[in-house]
Amino acid sequence: MARPQTARGRKAARPASSRSRRPSLPARLVLFTAKWTAIAAIWGIVAVTGVAAFYAYDLPDIDAALEATRQPTVTFIAADGTTLATVGEVHGAPVRLADLPASMPNAVLAIEDRRFRDHFGLDVIGLARAFYVNARAGRVVQGGSTITQQVAKNLFLTPERSIKRKVQEVLLALWLEQRFSKDQILTLYLNRVYLGAGTYGVDAAARRYFGHRARDLTVYESAMLAGLLKAPSRFNPANDPEKARERARVVLAAMVDAGYLSATEAERAAEVGRGAVAANGPAARYFTDWLMEQVSGFVAPGDSDLMVFTTLDPLLQAMAERAVREALGGPAAGLDIGQAALVAMAPDGAVRAMVGGRDYGDSQFNRATQALRQPGSAFKPIVFLAGLEAGLTPDSRLMDAPITIDGWTPGNFDDRFMGEVSMTQALARSLNTVSVRVAQRAGPSAVVATARRLGITSPLQPTLDLALGTGEVTLTELTSAFAAFANGGRGVWSYGIREIRDSRGAVLYRRAGSGPGPVTSAAHVAAMNRMLERVLTEGTGKAAALDRPAAGKTGTSQNFRDAWFVGYTPQLVAGVWMGNDNGAPMRKVSGSGLPAKVWQAFMTAAHRDVPVHMLPDGGGEPAPSAPQDGFWSRLLSTLGIQG
Secondary structure (H helix, E strand, C coil), X not given: CCCCCCCCXXXXXXXXXXXXXXXXXXXXXXXXXXXXXXXXXXXXXXXXXXXXXXXXXXXXXXXXXXXXXXXXXXXXXXXXXXXXXXXXXXXXXXXXXXXXXXXXXXXXXXXXXXXXXXXXXXXXXHXXXXXXXXXHHCCCCCCCCXXXXXXXXXXXXCCCCCHHHHHHHHHHHHHHHHHCCHHHHHHHHHHHCECCCCEECHHHHHHHHHCCCHHHCCHHHHHHHHHHCCCCCCCCCCCCHHHHHHHHHHHHHHHHHCCCCCHHHXXXXXXXXXXXXXXXXXXXXXXXXXXXXXXXXXXXXXXXXXXXXXXXXXHHHHHHHHXXXXXXXXXXXXXXXXXXXXXXXXXXXXXXXXXXXCCCCCCCCCCCCCCCECCHHHHHHHHHHHHHHCCCXXXXXXXXXXXXXXXXXXXXXXXXXXXXXEHHHHHHCCCHHHHHHHHHHHCHHHHHHHHHHCCCCCCCCCCHHHHHCCCCECHHHHHHHHHHHHCCCEECCCEXXXXXXXXXXCEEEECCCCCCEECCCHHHHHHHHHHHHHXXXXXXXXXXXXXXCCEEEEEECHHHCEEEEEEECCCCEEEEEEECCCCCCCCCCCCCCHHHHHHHHHHHHHCCXXXXXXXXXXXXXXXXXXHHHHHHHXXXXXXXXXX
């Protein structure tokens, strides 16, 4: 009989019911995955919350950022009442979405954020697309920011590129979407976005570029403004109209693709929109920069906008720019002339036109007011005036012959000598040896003192070589010195500001006075005018001769590094300089050549249809008592403009 197996001999069999309740392997995997997914999700939420809290603790004051704050602006007004420039942030009137033509928001949405009305502040599809495009390109070529994110960045954050800034941008975008409607967010964007040329908001940009309010924008103008969002400087219609037009066509195509326009409507808008950019007036940026440095000296800084009423004449400014541009673009080719400058002023020192260089966009250095250069023989009128005050006369006879002083032997430009000549002949022909002898007679210290009385403030050494214009001066101060010959002997301080008002119209500053007063006698002025007239009629300045009484002087520094012409009529004083910023020689360019021709071209245009007057005490009809005002009024009258 078989013996029954004990528990020790084999394991006891499990009940069938127990085996059936155990989960299968797939089920166990599902449970395991679900468990750890939940755990990961919980910890993920904790991590995201922690990161959000970490970056949110120092978020900016949102209420303060939503307030429309900005830096005060300074607007410069020309003599005819037109706006020359506005420096600082320019904000237009706040506009509601309902007040804008539909083309404006549609253009922005088409080119910037087509899913704006559907996403929650972050465009997941756009981010995925940008990630894919950037990964394929191996660099960042496309962004995925929404308009809401841009509002968050523009209103609350700095432009820095960092993880912290990006996280805060996302947090603020989500907050904006919760607090504001889509229309409110879009309105905030359109009123605060930067659109180039110092303008913020579509209304300021519309007024700046097209000369009207944002509510009057055409489809094409809307596309052009929307095109600025990608690169406000590069696609700025004031700086590069062609690039702005190309970008506007891209925006119109995007509007067609987004369903806002038909292809026919886009083509019609592009056709009608040609020439939509408002014509720019004279640049005058060198002039307004010059004045901007002076404003704080007249009024205390504050938070109010300022209106600066200037002396600049837009007509003369345009003439000056054209004369310099045409000279540098044509006759100057091949002469190694890098730069040129021109300044024109009324005989009382009121600056009417200023060109500080070849191209303001390339260089903002003002060669009319900032560049110290050797004037050469253009300084000789100051030397000869000192000689007259020392007892010489225009008819005094002096030797044009070799002269040596302490080992220094100055020579004439053509290395020839004329023997005994009058002072008038010597100045007309720009004889160096005679100028040195005149300086000897007057004394170098007297020459410096005369220059100071005439308004030259740059450092000058009382040495005899000053007679040849070796001391460095600016074009503006040398031109101001010649003004005393045009106005009868009164010293002037060149100026460009007539009046400053605040945003409420209150006058903060108004120019009073007319300069330092008489600086030389009427007899000496008459003598200088007679001598300097001869420079144009029979001397080195023949290329500058006008069809009316005029006087002036050429100047050329050593090795043709600087070429000058400074001259005047009873109504206007102007100076021209040509040279290179690095002092490199030009190709034999002298003051009697291109600078004299530029001066002649500008002054001829400036005096067209202006009555003829004689120079002070030069015989005949005297100059008008207020030449700058009469000159301006006659110019406006000639053009049919009411002054």
